[in-house]
Amino acid sequence: MxxxxxxxxxxxxxxxxxxxxxxxxxxxxxxxxxxxxxxxxxxxxxxxxxxxxxxxxxxxxxxxxxxxxxxxxxxxxxxxxxxxxxxxxxxxxxxxxxxxxxxxxxxxxxxxxxxxxxxxxxxxxxxxxxxxxxxxxxxxxxxxxxxxxxxxxxQLMHVHEGRVIPLAETGAAPQTRAAVGFNDPHLGKQWHYINTGDKSIYSKIKAGADVNCDEAWKLCTGDPRVIVAVVDNCVQWDHPDLAANMWTNTAELNGSEGRDDDSNGYADDIHGFNFVDNTTLTISTKGDAPDHGTHVAGTVAAVNNNGTGVAGIAGGSGKNDGVKIMSCQIFHDKDGGDVAMAAKAIKYAADNGAAIIQCSYGYPAGSVTSDAAYSSGASAEKQAIDYFIAKQNCAAVSGGLAIFAAGNDMTGMSSYPGAYRDYISVTAMSCDYTPAYYTNYGPGCNIAAPGGDAYQSYLENINTGASEVLSTVNGGKYGYMQGTSMACPHVSGVAALGLSYALQLGKTFTQNEFTTLLLTSVNDINQYCTGTKQYFTDKGSLATLDLSQYKKGMGTGYIDAYQVLMNVRGITCIPIPVGSQYTLNLQPYLGGGNLDLKITEISISAEDMNRLGISANPTIFANQIILKCTKPGSAVVRIKLLAGNGNNSGMNGMPITKEFAFIAREVHSQNGGWL
Structure with a gap:
């Protein structure tokens, strides 16, 4: 029996x-x-x-x-x-x-x-x-x-915008190689990870409009104990740039075909399950977005430093140390994508070890318009997500993280389920910090990330898709896509990287603490919500978008992987403006802000000074630090202070040293990134 x-x-x-x-x-x-x-x-x-x-x-x-x-x-x-x-x-x-x-x-x-x-x-x-x-x-x-x-x-909808543009071996010139030294040949084209300001992508591109992976990868690249469930189309499990980072159910891999070998309710779920047809994972070949799941998965955890294709935010260092991708298929060709499938997929993710659900889908615009309407019925999907959030599947955090795309309807609210207060809803920005033309914004939106903007390249006759997001696609290939669907896995990937670093350091957080940490590890985007940008309407006519409507509607700011890791580590992040001399008062970042501390020395390596474009050593004047950064970048600095007063008889305060992370960006958040 x-x-x-x-x-x-x-x-x-x-x-x-x-x-x-x-x-x-x-x-x-x-x-x-x-x-x-x-x-x-x-x-x-x-x-x-x-x-x-x-x-x-x-x-x-x-x-x-x-x-x-x-x-x-x-x-x-x-x-x-x-x-x-x-x-x-x-x-x-x-x-x-x-x-x-x-x-x-x-x-x-x-x-x-x-x-x-x-x-x-x-x-x-x-x-x-x-x-x-x-x-x-x-x-x-x-x-x-x-x-x-x-x-x-x-019924549910993907929240991508447009179709895949295949990666051509020729096209936008690759950006400067990442300082971390990964050998993925197309990493230089992934401006959304490391944006060096390559104008062959778009003439108005801004260096630093990215998720700041370069410095983050020096600290952590992932951990296989962190599992991210991609609730989407099937992920191509044998893609050469994904295979090593696919979650594997060893009981089913080594078991009998057609039998539920691990008694989890599903047979042959080796890398996940097809909830559309209630069968094994099935690669999509039809419909408007058959590559959607594979593209999303690559952003989270394409294998890094393997000499192949692209990089993933938490894809490891090429030593089988990336986070794992579980494929929970709720779309297939032109079929699927409904609440029942999503609910089953999310519960499956909880029961089989996922710490994050990556959900680039949503309800049709306007079908649900308030938390009360979403929660009052306590739908099967909501109960499944609550079940997921309550389950601890990673030692670093007490519960699961539900991360959704905000939607591509150009409307002043996030789509549901992402808009619900217990879930994270991700808006999309472009390679110049501006909101992507398609993104939803306003109530229910929590945080921004790069989602690409096709028209930035297209309007300049650059038809390679270079201003969109580059990732893995079906058939073992690579391509560009855009949408809040593409922004969402940037946040999921950064969250997975943060959990990986927490495991590395032996740190633990409650689910609420880690969510707070994630949503406050950001740079300000509001300064770029001014002026106009052009796009094409569904009817093909050129239109102008007023960017001021997005101000304070894109979420807390745009996600910064380095800040996430610094906050996991417990190091205070301080934003520094690029291009002008800046006087830094440390008091707001030290205890209650009125401590009796005297700055005696600031230590920053020559490498970090070069990274931030600091040509002259920072100086100390009136217990403040004066410096000038000319490049976007990030660096840890060590500051020596004296705690307490001294006197003329040789009694002095106690010398202490504290580390801070300087985040140099063209956008300067007046409140230290806690927006």
């Missing part, structure tokens, strides 16, 4: 005992329909943009035992359940041409107790004739007393 059979037997026995305590079998009772108003209050979302012929039903706890008994009696012998055992509910099923009734979240023996404690075992999927009236079917189900909620299965 397999472990799965044993568990189902125990569940069946439990259900039988529960039913036996009743004077009459609860599943044979017809309680009568509830009033329409009460039934309507049980509905989650609306039929607009919903999958036809399918509804998600959450039953009351007291009814579940009977349903499990009824369903298991059929499925144990390999049949498909079409009845719940609740007479009134089954009458509705009969009227709509029911095809199947099954639990939304399959049994994972290792996590079933936790699943039931979270109430996820109460969710079922009802499949029926697509020609049936969806609204009537939902309301009829909701009128049954044993039903707690009926959810319309909302």
């Amino acid at each position: 397999t472990r799965t059979t044993t568990l189902w037997s125990l569940l069946l026995l439990s259900a039988a005992l529960a039913l036996g305590s009743c004077t009459k079998d609860a599943t044979e009772q017809a309680t009568g329909p509830e009033p329409e108003a009460k039934a309507a209050s049980k509905l989650v979302f609306s039929s607009e943009n919903a999958v036809r012929g399918e509804l998600l039903v959450c039953f009351g706890e007291e009814a579940v035992a009977g349903i499990e008994s009824s369903v298991m009696q059929v499925t144990r012998s390999g049949g498909v359940a079409t009845r719940s055992g609740i007479a009134d509910f089954d009458a509705v099923l009969g009227s709509i041409g029911v095809k199947a009734l099954q639990r939304l979240f399959p049994v994972d023996e290792r996590n079933e107790e936790r699943t039931r404690a979270a109430g996820l075992h109460r969710w079922y999927v009802v499949e029926f004739d697509a020609a049936a009236d969806l609204d009537k079917a939902a309301l009829d189900m909701a009128r049954i007393a044993e039903v707690s909620k009926v959810e319309f299965n909302q």
